[in-house]
Structure formats: C-alpha cells, structure tokens
Amino acid sequence: MDAAKNSVTITLPDGSARTYPGPVSVLDVSASISAGLTGKTVAGIVNGQLVDASDIIDCDASVQIITPENPQGVEIIRHSCAHLIGHAVKQLFPTARMVIGPVIDEGFFYDIAYERSFTHEDLAAIEQRMRELIARNYVVIKRMLPRDEVIRIFRERGEEYKLRLVEYMPDEQQMGLYFHEEYVDMCRGPHVPNTRFLKHFKLIKLSGAYWRGNAGNEQLQRIYGTAWADKKALNAYLQRIEEAEKRDHRRLGREQNLFHFQESAPGAVFWHPRGWAMFQQLIAYLRRRQQDAGYVEINTPDVMDRGLWETSGHWHNYRDHMFTATTEDDRVLALKPMNCPGSVLLYRHALRSYRDLPIRMAEFGKVHRYEPSGALHGLLRLRHFTQDDAHIYCTPQQMNKECRTIVALVLDIYRQFGFTNVHINLSTRPDHRMGDDVTWDLLENALIESLNDMALQYQINPGEGAFYGPKLEFVLRDAIGRDWQCGTLQVDMNLPERFDIVYIDEAGQRKHPVMLHRALFGSLERFAGILIEQHAGKLPAWLAPLQVVVLSITEQVADYAQNVTRALQGSGLRAEVDVNNQKIGYKIREHTLLRIPFLLVVGSREANSGQIAIRTREGQNLGVLHITDAIDLLVKETRAPDLAGRDVTQLGLLERMNTIDGNDTPAVTRELNP
Template identity: 60%
Template sequence: MPCITLPDGSQRTFVHPPTVADVAAAIGPDLARAALAGCVDAHPVDLSFRIDRDARLSLITQDSPEGLAILRHSCAHLLAMAVKQLFPGAQVTIGPVIEEGFFYDFAFERPFTPDDLTRIEARMHELAAADLPVTRRELPRDEAIAHFEQQGEHYKAELIHAIPEGEPLSLYRQGDFEDLCRGPHVPSTGRLKAFKLTKVAGAYWRGDATKAVLQRIYGTCWPDARALAAHLTRLEEAGKRDHRKLGAQLDLFHFDDSAPGSVFWHARGWTLFQQLIAYMRARQDEAGYIEVNTPDVMDRGLWETSGHWFNYRDAMFTTTTEDERVFALKPMNCPGAVSLFAQGIKSYRDLPLRMAEFGKVHRYEPSGALHGLLRVRHFTQDDAHIFCTPAQMQDECARSIALVFAIYRDFGFDEVAVKLSTRPARRIGDDATWDALENALSGALDRMGIAYRVNPGEGAFYGPKLEFVLRDAIGRDWQCGTLQVDLNLPERFDIHYVDEDDQRQRPVMLHRALFGSLERFTGILIEHYSGLFPVWLAPCQVKVLTISSAQDDYARELVRTLKQAGLRADADLRNEKIGFKIREHTLQKIPYLAIVGEQERQQGQVALRAHDGTKLGSLSRAAFMEQLVRAARSPLHTPLSPCDLAPPSP
C-alpha cells in the first residue's frame, strides 16, 4: 500500500500502486486536468509513471516553469513528427528546449523555405487536434541502435553511441513517430494548443564546423493562446527595436567585414558611448574608486600564471615576435590589475583598494555567434578590481551590489534579478577557498535581503560570481553586470599586503563589472528605449531648425549658447521645407526641436517642440534655455545616497 506524501505534507495511501495521474485524480478533477507530469522523489516522470513504493510527489502543471519546458519539448517532438510525415527523406537529430521556445535540427537535402514552415505548422495543428497518446518504452542499447539504423535515422544511432553504458534508453511514441528522449512528455498531443514556428536557420551537427550542415527550425509554445499572442506581440515589438536597424537609422554605428565583430562608431554613437563612460567614471569616483589603465598586449607568461592560457586559450588572439616571444591581446583585464597592485608595498591601511579600468578586451567569438553590439570580438569593459582583507570581503561585496542596483535604476531598470553561480567542475583552488568565496557572496545578499537564484557549477574557473539580470521595457531579460570573488589569482601571482603585525597576508580580489561590455549595454539601451534616449543621454539633445536662410545667424547663435550651457545641440540650416525637417529629425528621435522663423528671430524667441509632437509654445531665449537645461539634467546631479555607498549593518 504505497503512501504518497504531497508538497503540503499531507499523505494519501493507495491499495494498489497508483500512477501519477491516479494521484492527481484522487486530489481533484481540476488538478487531474491541469497536470502534465510529476516529480517522484525529485525525479521528473510522466503521468503514466506507476509509483510502487512510499514516495514524495509533486505535480507539474503547465503554469509552472517545469511544465512550460515539458510543453515546449513535447512540441519539438510534434514538429519532428510533422516534418517526417511531409518530408520522409529528412533525418531527425536533436530538439531541445531553449529560452522562450524550442528548436529541432534536421538533415535534409535542401533548406526549408517559409512555405515549408507554413505547411509544417499546419500539419502540427492537425496532429495536435488528433489528441494522439504519448507513450514511453525502454530498449537495450544494441536494440535501440538497430531500431534507428533500420529506420535510416543515423544521427539518432550516433547519439546513442555517445550515451554512457548503463544509462536507461527511453523512446517516446505518438502515432507512427518514435523518438529517443529522456522525457517526461505530455500525456497526449492534444495538450499542445498554442504554438508557432518562427524561423529556420543553418546549424552544424553537434556545433562542429567540420561536420554536416543541418536545418534548424525554431518555434515557440505557450500554455494558451493569450500567452502565445502576448509573446508574438513582444517579438514584433522587439523587431521594431532591433538595435542593428536603429543603429543604421540613427547613424550610430556600423560593422564591416574588414574587422569582423568590431564596431565602427559614428559620431553620434561615439557620443552616446562617451556619455556612458562619463556617467560611470563619475559614479565610481563618488564610490571611492581610482581609475587606471593597463596594456592591451601582454606576454604569454602572464596568461600562464593567471591560468587564462590553459582555460581560455581558444578565445585569445595571439602573435609571435621575431625573437619567438608569444604575446596575446588581453581577453580579460584581471592580470593587469594584479600587476598594478604588485607595484610597491601595500599596507592594510591601503585596503580596500578599488581600481577601475575602461579596458579594451579581445575574445575570439565564432562568426556565427556574432550579433550586432550584443556579441562582438572587441569590446570595452567597465571593469573594476577591488583588493581587500578577508574581513572586508563581505562588506565590499555588499557595497558593489548596492552600487549595481543604484546605477541600473538611473537607466530605468527597476526589475533586477540576481543569480549566484557556484564552483564549476573545471576550476582552480581548493574546496575550502571556494566555500569562503561563495559564502561571501551569499552572505552579502542575505544581509541585504535580496532574493537570488543559485546556478550550480556555472561560476568562473577562478571563483564564484553574481550575475545581474535586467528586465527591459518589453519584458525581456538581459544578463549584464557581474561580481566575482577570487583568492586564486592573488595566490598565483603571489601578491600580499602587510597587516597590523607587520606580517605578509594574501588579499582577496573582487572582479566587478556593472555595464559588463559597454558595447553590449549600448545595444540593450537602444532596444530598451527604442532609440529615444532620455534627454540626458541622447547624442543630440536639441536640433535648431530654420524656416529660411534669414534665420541662419540666429540659429548659429542659439547653438553656441546651448553648447556653452553644456547641451548637445546642432542646427539644420538646409534649404528645405520646415515640415520635411521636422519629420526627418523626429525619425532621428531627437528629444527637442527648436524652430525659428522670422518672427522668432525678431522677438528673440524659439518655438519649441517635443519629440512626440507636443508643441511647447513660443518661449523667450531665457525660458527656452531654462527648460532645456532642466530637461537634460543628468542623474549624476543626484548624488548616491549613503546606502548606495556603504554596506548594510550585519
């Protein structure tokens, strides 16, 4: 008589071993309809799984993250089934869940077309409406290999060869389609109601450029039609906000094959970029940082000492000189910061030492991974390295975390999630060191009352890290800032400070970036604001437009006055109609347009217009200047509060 313990602590006893579906039905008909799968003693299983012992059970519904992942993975199987029915010559490979959807890779003689996707999606809806039962079975390794080889599914057979001996091999069948899969899955295809195929792209088998090129079909799946419609609306809005499109429209930057993955900044884009640096420079100065700079190219020996040569070599650009010395473009700023700390004797009175650097780094990213400003090979980090005593470590973590939240708030990001990534399998340093470092990060978050999620095994090779995830204006999440604690690099470089007893001690090193990559953060800002930046950040804050050439001198004088007041201003003196000029600069997303005709010139006034078309009236020059200066006021005019600069009390 199995006894089933539910998440609320209640128990139910069954005369015969029940399935997960039986337990759901015993609890209530609503739950029976909502359940997709279950977790038996924390192991995910299908609704058909029979529980033949006392166990703890939680039910998975479509409204949970786990349930949504099951819907999406089951939809990937539905996609593969539809493709096999429409294109019998296609071979199936893998179909995992990804963020907000799924994909499935196929080996086929030609690329799939948009018309193919329409046909495939229509067949998927037919198969879902058929409400085909989804069943699971296990096969011995040799039988499973023979099964897929007999069907001509050679990629599946290859996958089985890579699965460790002794691991169960399960297959899931729906109708005439059967696929290798760990599961769990929905009980029937009828549970898949809200899905859409989104695009097709090329992909290498197992991500290896030396292997076959496959066709990857992407899709998305949601619990209901309303959630799907909301997602598609977000995608449509994201397309309008694409920073690559807006970058061209607003004349901010471009890319060129002569320097793959490197940005060519135009004047307006570079102005925006410099505003970010100026903002961060001021905030860091306010928070007690000093600014430094280190070389872009350093000897291989330095990278061997740091461990990057052995852990990051494939992503480094190197060169060999005529005397056979090997140098590398720095992929990280950390070793340079250590070298700076090592210059001269440091006392405990010098700590904490907070060194900031806007360092250029270079990392080889595969060409297929490059994506506008969001994934580049050459970028600038707002890096900082904090050297402190072990006793100061948690306080410095808390200060950095508080600064992160304060800075993101200035850019309009009020929703920030935190992830704690712990020790990876491939790492340097002993477990005692990792315990101390992980406790410093988690302890700081706990003291501050900040919720966080743990990502086991996702830390850097030299230390655990916090990742700060921003939610933008249309609900998308972006991982930006990081904070890492490190006792390993100080050990490897043998740096020290002198304590109160004149003894040499090893400092703790904190690695901190708030924007992360300035290029990437710029791309995120472009999409977050849809190119219409806050006035304080806009590359051009006001454009002075003339109606005729008679006002040219007056417009030039206005621009000079605006610039003397610290505003970014320009004039459009072209011999074009004023309506044309207004439309053009509205599309350029200039926050303010100052229109001057003959009446304004004679009366010393300006007709001011906001980007949204609001006419702010004819203003005197003094009132015009006052309004613009007030509108362009930077958040730097609001000093960080004491809670942003000091850690909370324990």
C-alpha cells in the first residue's frame, strides 16, 4: 500500500501512461522508453514546464522528452554553449569576470569583463578550448543551493557581476548553479546533461556591450556564437551568414556610392546623389499607391511641446527614447519619435462629420528616437529616419472594412517588391497599456475578424501590442531566408479619447472616431537597406540609383556619347556617361560590378548611324538599336510598378476587398496561402 502511495504515473504525448514505483528523473523516463532515446535526451517538459533531464518528478505528470530535433532542444544547446564559453574563457583568462550569457535568435552570446580587448586570435583560442572541453564528454551537474551558499561561492571566485545579479533577485532564496567541471555558472536552466550535445557550434564575432545595456555603465566585451542540432544545420547557417555578408547593404552602399555614416551624426545617414535618387523613387512609388487608395498627404512639425506627448502617453511610456530641449522660458520641446500626435492635431483642426469619414492621412515624417550606440546598424537601425505613416479616422462600423483594405494594400505592395512570403503576427494587449479591457476586446476582435474574413493565417504574440492598441506586424522573408518585420497596422480608440477628437454622427451626436495607425515600409531607410540586401545590390531597374551608363569605345565618339546621355536624361532616365580613356572591356566590367542595369556601348559605327549597342548587367546583349528605339525600350524596362498597366485582376483588388464576403478569397490571399 505504501509503495502504491509513492508510485508515479507518467503520461506521454501519445496518451500512453507508465507507472514507476517512486520518483523518477526525466532521464529515467526516457530510458524506460528506449535506450536510443536516452542518448538523445536534452531535457523534458513536465506539466508544461521545461526542466532539466536530471530533474526529479515526484508526482503524477504529463511528460514530453526534448531532443536536439525539438526547437526547445536547440535553444538549450545554444544556452549551454554560452556557459561553455565561460568555462573556456576562465581557463584561458583566469582574471576575466563573467557577466551574462543568454540565447538570441539563431545563437547566443556571453558578456565578459576583462582588462584588455579580446582579439580575433583570442576568439580562435576560445573556440578551440571549447572543442577540447566538449571532447571530454563531461557531465553538466545542476544543484539548487541556498542564496547564502550561492553568494559565498561567487565571492570566493571573485565573480562580482554574478554577485550583482544575485542582488537584483532579492526574493530568490534557492538558486540554480550549473557545474561544468571546475567552472560554475548561475542560471534558471535547463541545460544539456552532457557536453557531447554541443559539438555543432561556431563562434562568430566580438563586439562591445555595456553592463545592463546602459551606456553610462562600464563597458564589457561580448562574444557571439551559434549552435545547431547537427552539422548539416550548422553548415547551412554558416553559408547563409556568408551570403548575408556578400549582401551587406553597408558594403554595397559604399561600392555603389549611395550613402555613408560618420561619427558627427551618429545614427543618421548621409545620402549621396545616387542613393537619394533611389530613396525618392521609393517615396514616389508609395505616394502614387496611396493616392490611388484614397489617401491625402500631410506634413506635421518635427518639434512639439512636451504637453502633447504627455496627452498621447508617449512621455510616460517612451520618454527614454525621446530627444528633448528646453527653451529660455523653461518650455520643454521634443523631437517627435512618432507621427501620430501631429496627425491627431491636424484632424482636430476642423469639425468633422460622419460623411467625411473615413479620412486617410498619409505622411512621410522624419522621426527621432534614441537608440544605444551598440544597437545602431547601418540603415537597419537609426536614430533619425523617415516613416511612411498613415492614420485613418473612421467610424466603428467602417473599421473592419478599412482594416481589410489596408492589409490588401500592404500585401500587394510587398508583392510588387518581390516579397511573396509574408507572415502576419497579431500583437495583443501589453501589461502596461491605456484603456479598459472592453475597448481592447473590441480592437483585438476587429483585427482578428479582418484576417479571418480574408482567410489569412496569423500568429498571436501575447502582450506585444502598443500601449494604446493591438497591432498587426508584417514579417517579410527575404531571398536567403531572413525575416524582417516591416509594416504595421494598429487599431486605437485610446488616443482619440485622450485628445478628445470627434465627429458628428447621423443623430448630431459627438462621437470619438476609431484611429488606425498604418505603416507599409515602416522606416523607409530600413526598407531601402532590406531591398539592397534582398537583391544583392542588383535593384530592379525602376529603382536602381543609376539606370543607364553610356560607355564610349574611343575618344573620337565622346561628344556622341554625351549627346546620347543627354537624350536619355531628357526622357526621365537616370543616366551617366563614361568617356574615360580606358579599354571598353574594363569599362564594361567596372560598371557591371556596380550593378547598373543597362550598359550602352557606342563606337564610331554607332555614332555614324545614330545607334546604340545595349547590354544588361547580366551580360545579355539586346542588340544595336536606333537611339529613339533604344530610349523607348529603356523607358519601358525602367517603368515603376504602378496601377497603370498592371494586371486587370489587380486593378479591382482594393474594391473587391471592400465587398469581400466569407466565400470570396482575394487573389493576394490565394497566392500567399496556396
């Protein structure tokens, strides 16, 4: 009877149950299933909680065995590799002090305090020592110890940062320590039971960091790495990283003379003429699409009073990311981090009727946000950038229709840029938010119903919404499998109430409109960087910074080459001429490397006949054409995607989205979700 009392029944994912005479570990459970599974067990999920393989189960429970094939298993491998960095570093550099080593997307890092900067030679030595430690196949031991014992261990080892971390957890009386032979680290876990799981890793790079991410604190060194379940996955990742380096927009921006950055303006871009031409093409394209979709374009001030940001809630929720200044009369002004409040003031400037709604206001607004220096990354992470914001003011009855129209527009525009693999995330109410639950229920349901009406799949990100409303995030997958979160759609009834903006309804009553916040590209600078990397610098001809270059074969035809270039420019083409005294083969090679879509070659024969020889950057010869025919061809080939001349099924896309019913799935949905 006592034995029955102490028995433990384990229910497995397939519904089968096993009874054990007493408490068992996750490893014991896997061993009872098969010897092969035991050798692959990284951890377990017990009653929904991820635990170490050595953890004891002392009551009836549901259990899932985690192996390297599971996503959780790969994450545990990466976390354990971070600890292994600590083991290797302490052996090679005994005076180093370990800080933290978390998992990140596709990898891990460890922050370390050391008296000098690590070198690439040090990084190679650390990786080699890690491989030597892995080869020992040593057991990683977990111990839950009292707080005082943890403090004693780290004090004896001189690990001041670990002691600080303990101080930041005053309520924790029992803490998990993981023993890697003589090395000890602190973590909630879980971790691998043995280093043999860690073979497929690679240290990637070194960088700087700050204690607790604050630039005012002491500087640390960060070692980045990646780890995978097997060699094939690791090699695939390394190949992807190598390809990403070839596509790095910062390098391509230098090579193609598009833009640069410098310390006199950290987090801001200096656009060169060619880059600025490309940037303006993005704006012109989106401006046309928005006009066709019924938007009006506005512009609001960059600097506004603190009181505005207090009303909007940004001062309380976003103050640390805002740039401010105080005037001589002690008035506090802020550079806008968002365009929303300015749009609200413009709406409020006139009395609105329900007949005026929906009002769709678009703005290419410059915003300024403080980002830590270590977070800045070319065009992809800036402090000063342009948002393609729009704010739609509508009645509650119009909300669902407007959401569907926006989603259709977003997906269609992405497709025009070659992004057909788009994932949609629904971010719901965060812990710190404005408004009551009734309002949040209404807004979240509006987004859910819109996506369901369009038969679009989505993933829910609990608690990730803006402080004023839930949002959709549009994530683009690029040519080499990377994901980029770009556009957003947020529904909001809080800001209209806080600013008391109204419209007059059919009964003559004052009502607050629903406010939709919408961005298609997000940051135009960031989207430009993504496009450069997506196309490896070979931007579509309509968007290319320089579309055509005219190359002279001899000095005698320089005047003709100049005249051809002027004719091209007069037709609206972005064209330049190269009459330098170099061989034509050299010129073709150099301008091909610059990824210019069309190379026009002129020699004495072409000059005498008024013709041009055309070739593409891919090396395709398009023949010798008369200059007028050549211009007609090039104008056609460099025309921007637009509603004019598009497929007839797309011309009615937005209209069809406005009248969609549950049985009418739009073309854009069918293509994205076959």
